[in-house]
Amino acid sequence: MKIGVVTFPGTLDDRDAARAVRIAGATVVPLWHADENLHKVDAVVLPGGFSYGDYLRCGAIAAQAPVTQAIVKAANGGLPVLGICNGFQVLVESHLLPGGLIRNEAQHFICRDQKLRVENVDSAWTNAFELNQEITIPLKNGEGGYIADAETLKRLEGEGLVAFRYLDGNPNGSVNDIAGLRNERGNVVGLMPHPEHAVEAGFGPDTASAMRSGIDGLKFFESVLKAVVNA
Amino acid sequence: MPKIIVEVMPKADLLDPQGKAVANALHRQGHANILNVRIGKRIELHTAGVPTEAELAEAQKIADSFLSNGVIEDVVKIHVEN
Numbered sequence: 111m112k113i114g115v116v117t118f119p120g121t122l123d124d125r126d127a128a129r130a131v132r133i134a135g136a137t138v139v140p141l142w143h144a145d146e147n148l149h150k151v152d153a154v155v156l157p158g159g160f161s162y163g164d165y166l167r168c169g170a171i172a173a174q175a176p177v178t179q180a181i182v183k184a185a186n187g188g189l190p191v192l193g194i195c196n197g198f199q200v201l202v203e204s205h206l207l208p209g210g211l212i213r214n215e216a217q218h219f220i221c222r223d224q225k226l227r228v229e230n231v232d233s234a235w236t237n238a239f240e241l242n243q244e245i246t247i248p249l250k251n252g253e254g255g256y257i258a259d260a261e262t263l264k265r266l267e268g269e270g271l272v273a274f275r276y277l278d279g280n281p282n283g284s285v286n287d288i289a290g291l292r293n294e295r296g297n298v299v300g301l302m303p304h305p306e307h308a309v310e311a312g313f314g315p316d317t318a319s320a321m322r323s324g325i326d327g328l329k330f331f332e333s334v335l336k337a338v339v340n341a
Numbered sequence: 342m343p344k345i346i347v348e349v350m351p352k353a354d355l356l357d358p359q360g361k362a363v364a365n366a367l368h369r370q371g372h373a374n375i376l377n378v379r380i381g382k383r384i385e386l387h388t389a390g391v392p393t394e395a396e397l398a399e400a401q402k403i404a405d406s407f408l409s410n411g412v413i414e415d416v417v418k419i420h421v422e423n
Contacts, residue, residue, distance in 0.1 A: 167410055174407070203410065210412035217358045257355070257412065283356075 111136040111338055113331075114151035116181070116197075118143040118172045122159030123194065123306060130306040131155065134331030143175040152338045153190035153234070154181055156197030158250075158304060168211065168253050169199030178204055188341075190234035190297045190334050195251055198290070198300035207291050207300050208266070209258030214251070215283025223315035223324070224249035224303050225277040226289050230270050233296040234337035238329040245326035246315045247308040249281055254302040256284035266291065274301050297337075305330040343391050345400045348418040349409045350381035381417070384408050392421055 113131045115138055117124045128138040139151050143161075148154065161172035172178055182204050185191045193201035201207045214220060225246050228239040239245070258266065263285060266272055274290035282302070290301025305327030308314040314324035351357045357379045364378040386400055397419070404416045 166408070167413075170407070170410065202412075210410055212355060212413055213358045215356065217362070259412070 111335055112139045112149070112151045113137070113334070114139045114141040114148055114154040116141045116143070116154060116156050116177055118159070118161035118175060118177075120160045120163055121157055121196070123157040123304065124159070126304075127155045127157040127194065127306040130309040130327065130331050133309050134328060134335060136331070136335060141177050143172070143177050145177045146180055148177075148180050148184055148189075151189075153192070153334045154184070155306075156181070156191065156193040156200050157306065158195030158197060161196055161200065164253075167199075167203065169196060169201075169203040172196075172200045173203035182206060185293075185298050188295065188297050190337055191299075192235050192330065192334070193298075193300035194304055194306060195254070195302055198302055199253070201298065201300040206298050207293060208262045209256055209291075211253050211302070212255045212257055213253050214255055214281070219250070219252040220254070220281045221248070221250040222281070223247070224281060224289075226274045226303060227277050228273065229275055230273045230292055232270075233273060233292040233299050233333075235299040235330050235333050236273055236292070237336055238333040244277060245329075246317070246324050247303045247305050247327045248315060249303040251282065251302050254282040254284065256282075256288045256302075258285065269294065273299055274303070299330075343388050344422045345386040345388060345392050345397065346418070346420050346422055347384040347386065347400065347404045347408050347416060348381060349384065349404070349414050350379065350417050351414055353415075355413060381414075382408075391423065397421070 113136045115128045131138045228243045273292045276287040276289045280287045292299045308327035311323045317324045360379040
């Protein structure tokens with residue numbers, strides 16, 4: 111199983127994403143922004159960071175990169191794609207997911223462990239969770255406020271496309287406490303919090319049982335392994 | 342050099358944190374008459390010659406599809422400066 115991890119100029123979390131892929135048991139294929147082909151990967155992770163310095167709008171220039179054009183085409187054909195933080199911004203800017211992300215309501219960059227509820231487990235990246243499972247993974251963003259027009263919101267809620275919702279406080283003013291979305295087909299998932307930082311005991315969020323033992327993020331990567339095997 | 346000027350503003354009903362921060366600073370300076378500040382972007386597209394109708398139409402397309410995001414921003418004006 112080969113999972114591509116994309117690096118744009120300004121990407122930060124590609125190494126942690128690659129590490130998460132390896133811990134889940136898949137092989138990492140590094141993809142560079144100028145790659146026009148995806149080297150036959152079975153899935154792609156768009157990691158977090160500040161691609162192209164967040165110039166123009168977060169994710170806007172990355173959405174035009176050759177590798178993203180190839181990813182959009184493949185995603186429309188069913189390739190599993192996970193966008194984390196800046197990767198989520200790239201997904202909305204490339205119209206693989208609807209809506210937009212704006213500066214946090216409180217105008218601060220927020221960095222903390224964040225509790226989420228998994229509200230949809232029918233996607234390539236969430237099938238290893240239980241419905242309504244509560245998980246904790248790190249969140250760190252300045253522009254994570256999700257917005258969409260009323261019609262889009264109605265569709266997202268009506269069709270069960272909200273995959274993750276913030277619990278115990280909305281960190282960034284996202285409408286309806288939306289933390290992450292899936293597309294209709296279920297192969298594309300985007301979220302602001304960072305599953306790749308919660309995959310190995312000793313380095314994750316604190317849990318009731320032990321400090322830094324949280325590995326809820328690993329299930330994202332285990333999900334895609336299951337999805338690809340079953341495809 | 343002729344320029345096509347594209348002006349982009351955050352949507353009126355969205356919070357504009359930059360504008361709000363500047364408005365707060367102005368109020369601290371005593372400019373109580375300034376009720377609100379909003380900050381957008383001016384983007385200059387430099388062209389070799391005076392833009393043709395077709396080039397202006399192209400600029401409009403670029404402005405709508407790439408220079409702005411219709412979910413969060415509006416293109417408020419496109420005009421030419423020589």
